[in-house]
Amino acid sequence: MAKTDPKTLQELTSVQTQDKFQAMSDQIIGRIDDMSSHIDDLEKNITDPMTQAGVEELEGENKIPATHKS
Structure with a gap:
């Protein structure tokens, strides 16, 4: 809870709401x-086999075998 004890129901509600938002923020x-x-991990699992197969990344999403480069 907060550093000072809430004195009213409104303060208590505010503190509880802040605590709840903080917990949700931490969870997110x-x-x-x-x-x-x-x-x-997924990028590594995709990149390693592509490298072994001789496929290199070009600009954008285009991929070509390394042996066919100009």
């Missing part, structure tokens, strides 16, 4: 961090 940030880790 945790989920974003987890998603970021999953995306990083």
Whole structure:
């Protein structure tokens, strides 16, 4: 709870609401961090086999085998 004790029902409600929003914010940030880790793992799992297969990334989404580059 807050550093000072709420003296009215309105203050108590305000403190509880702030605590609830803080908890939800922390939960969302945790989920974003987890998603970021999953995306990083997915990118690695896609990039490694593509590199081994000789496919390189060009501008945009186009991919061509490394042996066909000009």
